[in-house]
Amino acid sequence: MTVITHIEDLRRLAQRRVPRMFYDYADSGSWTEGTYRANEADFAAIKLRQRVAVNMENRSTAVKMVGIDVKMPVAIAPVGLTGMQHADGEIHAARAAEKFGVPFTLSTMSICSIEDVAQSTSAPFWFQLYMMRDREAMAAMIQRCKAARCSALVLTLDLQVIGQRHKDLKNGLTAPPRPTLRNIVNLLTKPRWCLGMAGTRRRSFGNLVGHVQGVSDMRSLAAWTNEQFDPRLSWTDVAWVKERWGGKLILKGIMDAEDARLAADCGADAIVVSNHGGRQLDGAPSSIHALPAIVAEVGHRLEVWMDGGIRSGQDVLKAWALGARGTLIGRAMVYGLGALGEAGVRRALEIIHKELDVTMAFCGHTRLEAVDRSILLPGTYPQA
Numbered sequence: 001m002t003v004i005t006h007i008e009d010l011r012r013l014a015q016r017r018v019p020r021m022f023y024d025y026a027d028s029g030s031w032t033e034g035t036y037r038a039n040e041a042d043f044a045a046i047k048l049r050q051r052v053a054v055n056m057e058n059r060s061t062a063v064k065m066v067g068i069d070v071k072m073p074v075a076i077a078p079v080g081l082t083g084m085q086h087a088d089g090e091i092h093a094a095r096a097a098e099k100f101g102v103p104f105t106l107s108t109m110s111i112c113s114i115e116d117v118a119q120s121t122s123a124p125f126w127f128q129l130y131m132m133r134d135r136e137a138m139a140a141m142i143q144r145c146k147a148a149r150c151s152a153l154v155l156t157l158d159l160q161v162i163g164q165r166h167k168d169l170k171n172g173l174t175a176p177p178r179p180t181l182r183n184i185v186n187l188l189t190k191p192r193w194c195l196g197m198a199g200t201r202r203r204s205f206g207n208l209v210g211h212v213q214g215v216s217d218m219r220s221l222a223a224w225t226n227e228q229f230d231p232r233l234s235w236t237d238v239a240w241v242k243e244r245w246g247g248k249l250i251l252k253g254i255m256d257a258e259d260a261r262l263a264a265d266c267g268a269d270a271i272v273v274s275n276h277g278g279r280q281l282d283g284a285p286s287s288i289h290a291l292p293a294i295v296a297e298v299g300h301r302l303e304v305w306m307d308g309g310i311r312s313g314q315d316v317l318k319a320w321a322l323g324a325r326g327t328l329i330g331r332a333m334v335y336g337l338g339a340l341g342e343a344g345v346r347r348a349l350e351i352i353h354k355e356l357d358v359t360m361a362f363c364g365h366t367r368l369e370a371v372d373r374s375i376l377l378p379g380t381y382p383q384a
């Protein structure tokens with residue numbers, strides 16, 4: 001087997017091991033996938049200044065995100081259907097994050113439930129909420145997060161309607177997969193995955209089935225989302241969630257300086273500059289491109305984080321240099337999980353951490369607190 005040395009190795013292995021329907025679900029963006037590609041490409045275009053003859057001993061990448069100690073400014077992003085990339089995927093990813101020392105965020109659309117993850121971990125995790133039409137169900141879900149001692153709530157604002165992803169429609173994405181001839185033939189080539197799934201009872205949306213009215217099975221994720229997610233979501237609703245929750249609130253999916261200001265007015269503790277990994281508004285700028293203007297607008301009022309396109313520790317360092325006080329990783333985690341389960345997520349985190357640490361040293365620093373945009377080559381990075 002190939003020695004795993006970078007995230008791309010994990011991606012390739014995941015592609016071999018995960019059924020096509022679920023691999024495609026992760027490795028895709030909406031419409032032309034232009035924003036999806038830009039998220040990675042715009043990171044690659046930023047160049048670093050190499051410094052030499054600087055003492056590089058005793059380095060640390062440890063910082064805080066909303067007051068929580070983290071080994072590096074990286075948290076696991078909420079990813080729906082993680083438990084379809086690998087049996088009990090959310091539990092494996094949460095355990096890997098806990099052991100490594102970074103936060104794990106559980107998606108509303110996860111396969112393992114809030115209670116499943118709480119029972120399988122000891123460090124508090126974060127929960128990501130979508131605003132649904134049924135406010136009673138929302139209030140109940142917030143209550144479940146409190147009972148599970150979640151340490152932050154991530155409210156995602158950019159998916160009240162769903163961006164069309166061609167592959168999901170063509171693959172007829174459902175959880176578990178529908179037994180069509182095409183799916184059966186594909187599943188026959190994924191024995192590890194099938195064995196894992198045969199050994200777990202967690203094969204549907206754990207947070208919803210049996211908890212939210214009208215959800216007993218999942219015909220089509222897109223159709224269900226269109227029915228249930230509230231298109232009337234407003235800042236008043238954000239305030240409603242904040243009041244019900246009462247703990248740390250992170251608003252995810254902000255791409256505009258004006259929205260960032262409104263988020264700060266709402267009293268959010270952090271915002272995530274995010275285009276949902278290029279899965280929603282195709283044609284939006286990359287997240288790293290949108291970051292500087294938002295940092296300039298509200299960086300003094302709350303923590304600004306970002307996600308989208310992070311495939312290495314160098315990307316984390318570049319985001320930090322441009323003012324992001326935290327990052328989230330989606331696909332880098334998914335590829336690790338699909339490739340090797342918990343060990344793969346741990347490997348993904350180790351790879352990113354090592355790249356971050358060594359690159360920081362090459363740029364002449366031993367602590368992230370001292371890193372700013374002066375490590376970037378002028379003319380190669382986006383400005384406010």
Ligand SMILES: Cc1cc2nc3c(=O)[nH]c(=O)nc-3n(C[C@H](O)[C@H](O)[C@H](O)COP(=O)(O)O)c2cc1C
Pocket residue numbers: 025026027039077078079080107108109128156252274275276277278279307308309310328329330331332
């Ligand atoms: C397969 C997949 C499922 C996702 N599901 C959710 C979700 O349920 N809730 C959410 O807020 N974001 C979701 N996201 C977006 C991620 O939280 C994050 O914004 C994005 O993955 C970051 O980009 P990256 O994958 O390039 O790291 C999903 C992303 C992917 C790839």
